[in-house]
Amino acid sequence: MVRGEKDSDCPVESAVKVLSGKWKILILWELRETPKRFAELRRGVTGITEKMLIQQLKELEKDRIIHRKDFHEMPPKVEYSLTERGRKLKPVFDALWKWGREQIQESS
Amino acid sequence: MVRGEKDSDCPVESAVKVLSGKWKILILWELRETPKRFAELRRGVTGITEKMLIQQLKELEKDRIIHRKDFHEMPPKVEYSLTERGRKLKPVFDALWKWGREQIQESS
DNA sequence: TTTAGCACTTACAAAAAAGTATGTACTATA
DNA sequence: TATAGTACATACTTTTTTGTAAGTGCTAAA
Numbered sequence: 317m318v319r320g321e322k323d324s325d326c327p328v329e330s331a332v333k334v335l336s337g338k339w340k341i342l343i344l345w346e347l348r349e350t351p352k353r354f355a356e357l358r359r360g361v362t363g364i365t366e367k368m369l370i371q372q373l374k375e376l377e378k379d380r381i382i383h384r385k386d387f388h389e390m391p392p393k394v395e396y397s398l399t400e401r402g403r404k405l406k407p408v409f410d411a412l413w414k415w416g417r418e419q420i421q422e423s424s
Numbered sequence: 425m426v427r428g429e430k431d432s433d434c435p436v437e438s439a440v441k442v443l444s445g446k447w448k449i450l451i452l453w454e455l456r457e458t459p460k461r462f463a464e465l466r467r468g469v470t471g472i473t474e475k476m477l478i479q480q481l482k483e484l485e486k487d488r489i490i491h492r493k494d495f496h497e498m499p500p501k502v503e504y505s506l507t508e509r510g511r512k513l514k515p516v517f518d519a520l521w522k523w524g525r526e527q528i529q530e531s532s
Numbered sequence: 533t534t535t536a537g538c539a540c541t542t543a544c545a546a547a548a549a550a551g552t553a554t555g556t557a558c559t560a561t562a
Numbered sequence: 563t564a565t566a567g568t569a570c571a572t573a574c575t576t577t578t579t580t581g582t583a584a585g586t587g588c589t590a591a592a
Contacts, residue, residue: 328521331521332446353569370571408523412435462539474539475542475582479579499537500540
C-alpha cells in the first residue's frame with residue numbers, strides 16, 4: 317500500500333478493489349466449477365487477449381483468489397483453479413448471475 | 425449497441441458491464457438503505473470527485489439502476505435513490521460485503 | 533459584502549487499462 | 563520441413579478512465 321493511503325475499512329470497498337476490471341469476474345466465473353488450462357480460459361472468456369489473460373491471472377494469483385499449478389510437462393501444461401478464498405466468492409457470482417438474468421429477461 | 429458487437433448472453437457478463445468501474449458499486453452501496461442528496465453522496469463516498477460522481481450517477485440513471493428526483497428548489501435539492509432494479513442488487517452487495525469482511529478478518 | 537453551500541458543467545491533463553504485434557522454447561503432427 | 567499448439571513475455575500504441583482546476587447560477591448566513 318502506498319504511504320499516506322488509508323486501507324479501506326469498508327468490506328465492499330476492499331472487495332471491489334481486487335475484483336474490478338473488465339475481465340476478472342469473467343475469468344473467475346469460468347473457473348467456478350472446474351480448474352482450467354490457459355488455452356481453455358482463452359477460449360472460454362470471449363474477447364480476451366493472451367496478454368490480458370495472464371496479466372489478470374497473475375493479479376488474481378497474487379491476491380490468492382486462484383492457484384496456478386504447473387505440471388512441468390512438454391508441451392507445457394498449467395492449470396488454474398479457485399483457492400478456498402476464491403471459492404467463497406460463489407455467493408457473489410450467484411447473485412450477479414441471477415440479477416443479470418432478470419435484467420435480460422425484462423428487456424426482452 | 426455498436427453494430428457488429430454481439431450482446432452478451434451471459435448474465436454475469438451483462439451485469440459486470442453496468443457495474444464495473446471504481447465507483448459504481450460504492451455509490452450504490454451508499455444508497456442501499458436510503459435516498460441521498462448529491463452532497464451527501466460526495467461526503468459518503470470517500471475520495472470521489474464531483475465530476476466522477478455525477479458522471480457515474482448519470483450512467484446508473486441511464487441504466488435505470490438509480491432514480492434522480494429534482495425538487496426544483498432554490499438552493500437546489502436533488503435526491504438519488506435505488507430503483508426497483510437497483511434494489512434487486514441487494515444480494516450482490518450483501519455477498520460482496522460478507523466476502524470482503526472475511527478477507528479483512530483473515531489478514532489481521 | 534464576502535463567504536459558504538447547493539448541484540452541477542466544462543476544458544484539459546494524467547494515469548490506468550486494454551489492445552496489437554511479435555517473439556520465445558519446446559514438441560508433435562502433416 | 564513447415565505448421566500448429568502449449569504457455570507465456572515484451573515493446574509499443576491506443577483507448578478508456580479518472581483526476582484537476584476552474585466556473586455557473588442561485589440563496590442564506592456572517
